Amino acid sequence: MKPAERRLRRELPVVRRHLTTSAGLALLGAVLVVGQAVLLAGLLADGVAGHGPQRTALAALGTVLALRALLAWARGALAQRAAAEAQRALRERLVERLRHTGPRRLAARRHGETATLLTRGLDALDPYLTGYLPAMAATAVVPPAVIGWLWWTDWASALIIVVTLPLIPVFGALVGMHTARRTARQWRLLARLGGHFLDVVAGLPTLRAFGREHHQTGVVREMADAHRRATMRTLRVAFLSSLVLETVATLSVALVAVPVGLRLLAGELDLRTGLVVLLLAPEAYLPLRAAGAAFHDSAEGIAVAERVFALLDEEEPTAAAPVASVIPAAPVTPVTPVASAVPDGRTARLCLDAVTVHHPGRAAPALDAVSLTVRPGEHLALVGPSGAGKSTLLALFLGFTAPDAGRVLVDGADLAGLDPDGWLTQIAWVPQRPHLFAASVADNIRLGRPDATDAEVRAAARAACADGFAEALPQGYDTVLGEHGAGLSAGQRQRLALARAFLKDAPILLLDEPTAHLDPQSEAAVSRATAELMRGRTAIVVAHRRGLLPHADRIVTVRAGVLHPDPAAEGLVLS
Template sequence: MRHVDRRYVVTLTLLATATAILVLAQAELLASVLSTGAGLVLLIATIAARALLVWAGRVVTQREAASVKADLRKHLLRNSSGPTGELTTLVVKGLDAIEPYLAGYLPQLVVSVAVPLAVLARLSFADWGSALTIALTLPLIPVFAALVGMHTRDRTRRQWSAMAAVGGHFLDVVQGLSTLRLFGRAEAQARTVRAMAAAHADETIRTLRVAFLSALVLELVATLSVALVAVPVGLRLLHGGVTLQVALLVLLLAPEAYLPLRAAGAQFHASAEGLAVLEQAMKTTRPKPLAIQRRSPDLRRSSITFDHVEIHYPNRAEPALTDFNLQVAPGERVALIGPSGAGKSSLLAALLGEVHPSSGRILIADTDLRELDRTEWLRQLAWVPQRPTLFPGTVAENIALGAPEANVQAAAQAVGLNDLVDTDHPLSSGERQRVAVARAIARDSARMLLLDEPTSRLDNRTEETVLRATREWTRGRTALVVAHRPALLTEVDRVVELR
């Protein structure tokens, strides 16, 4: 994944240095024009150069932000193991929030170091008393900003968590809307979404309230600090203790010393959500497999052991699975039952390598699953998900996906799809489910079948056809079945309940 590289930091430093030089030159020339009338052309050129520098800085920072966002999206889509809804919210909406951090806060942070130092250096030669006042009051702004910023950070994290929860839950509800309507639960879920959206709105209002109050604090501190410099200089000018040009120089440079810090504080609030998103993006990644890539044991002769397995998804308080232990013998067919959310589908995802245990191990024979060559391991698996994905093309092409040598006609006939093999018209949910089952049993090289509620959308007659086909296919092979319907439980050797 592409991080903010050194070249970007060097570029920001050069831009900040040039900004500091132009700030000093503009103040010097403006003081000269106001006091003596000389240097107007140079002043106009300096102002134009400063505007050009601001434009160039915007171009550089916007391009860097766009590159980092694109790279993060690729990284998340390739490596994420988070829930689908939360991942979608993060990729589609969340990553846009890091632009104010990369293109706003970071550049301003560098400027807030370079410009005040340059101003202090210049004023120490022009009027050391004013320079001393600025040096004493300048730290007040970052101190107050840090105190308020810690509170803002916590508020923003809660706001992002609320938005991720709303987005993730809403996507899951939309995907399962037909099922919810079938069981009369659509209105209940609509109320849940409305409640979650209201909670997110409340968190957003609280976050904005803190941002507005903190802006008031920073403006007040900066204004009082400038007044502490301006009032003594004005009194000294009246009594002849300082020349007009020096007094003008002090009055012009003093606000410039505080302005970058005030802007950095404002940019911090704008970028706080981006920081929360970056933290989430770093968590929502698949743990790296162990460096060793061993040959996958033959599942016809190897047991599968879940050893104190815990699966914890990012951004969820409770683990999906806790301290789970199970041993599946070669050729054994095991059904997993339990309420929704007990971790049944997570177990199948762990075997597929889509998620990894946060603690514990999955052993194939005596080898940790993470040590196995994943491509070789997946060749031994046939998987039927709850919501199968079909691609444009005929039913035959979808069944043969990933297994060109498959006997498509036999697999289609086994699940009652032989009349639809050459068609490419839209399929019903039950037909799509049967295509997924046919795709699995067509993989003759697979040694283990993973079924995630394979008959949930089938009527009783079609369910019997599918069960007969899977019964034949699993003879002598290992099978792990997530089951809710009683008919599936008669096809297995053992039932394991998850709570």
């Protein structure tokens, strides 16, 4: 018995009650099995002897069969209820544990694995609680009861069963160890797939902005295919093990049946006793065969229980396990554009021509007939209250949002008609809350340019003032971050996002409140890095604080989806 199984029984009263109830029902079932065999043997023996059927014996046999059917229904219903209560108890304990770890420690875990564990994972306990546990209770009760009755009836047959019965658990254990390893690997692949998929979905806007979303189609497909192969290998082992157990049980019953037949022919055994032995011998092996078959169905549930208890016992947050990097190690093969050629971003003039945007569920437009022109190399600052439409304006230039009316123009060409991938290669986007993936620091920076060398990655980090804290991490640039950059401050995450932009070296820069939610020291560092990044590029900066305003050529206020130029800000130049 594995430690997780012992702990389930020790810490969950419902599991202990379920085991006790299953043992009691199994004992009652053993009594009914013996009674059924005795009654049926008597009826068959009397029929052969010419005494004819006995109504009392037939009624008794019918009653026993009805009781066995009722017992099977009760066993299944009680097992389902116990399984539901046990899963609910584990979910509550796990959720309570995660709630008290705090957001920072919770973010350090693999959210996808935890979500898989709370849903699909705990559901895998069903076969263990409804199949394997009752079967194990039956193995402790039914074989001794059947062998005891057979010993009193025909000790020679009982002795053969006693000798051959251990073969089934021996072969089952040999195959079970192999199955447990394969099932554990299958669960790890499923948890890895869930974690990676969640990470990709959460960071999809970032991947789209850097043109790396196509790479993830292949990565997710490969991970899903690995899980499929592991599942099929586990199923093959389970099917083969069932064949082994059935073969051993069949041969063991044959070892009992052949001597009984020979003794019947020799007149050394009466027909009634021989029939009782032949009817009861398979029942002695049946619980062990059922337990062996149920073990393979329940192996995933045991692996899940081990992971649940590992999370419950976790004292300190550990570094997130490396997953398949969301950042390709080599350039993605470019998609052949089917749209118009993209103008050169270094000389492109960006325009909004009477653009109106409505967000679902909002009556007022996010942008209302907005017109704006950004000259090549100009630094434009957008200010205004939250919800005024500043981020929507950036989304228009990124191509993430399509206008309901009006046009977004790039050197006179409608953005809707340009190749989106080609356009995004000319833009570096730094959002207000940049998404960092569960990968190394270097890989997170390398999202800006996947083919960049280590030296180029470090140079970009120095330009963004991120080299100091990056080199101080336990494994430096190879340190694997938690989800969403867990373990780093907001300022450090912002500087890594700026390092991406430095590495990409795109001619157009879109910054969405890069200094928001930062402490004064972090704000000063990010402001210096941002000012350096803006040099020689067309830049549109959404700013809530004044740290970046002195570096803007023009300031435009956005209120209720309408632009209000600020003439007093003209003349501010990049220092």
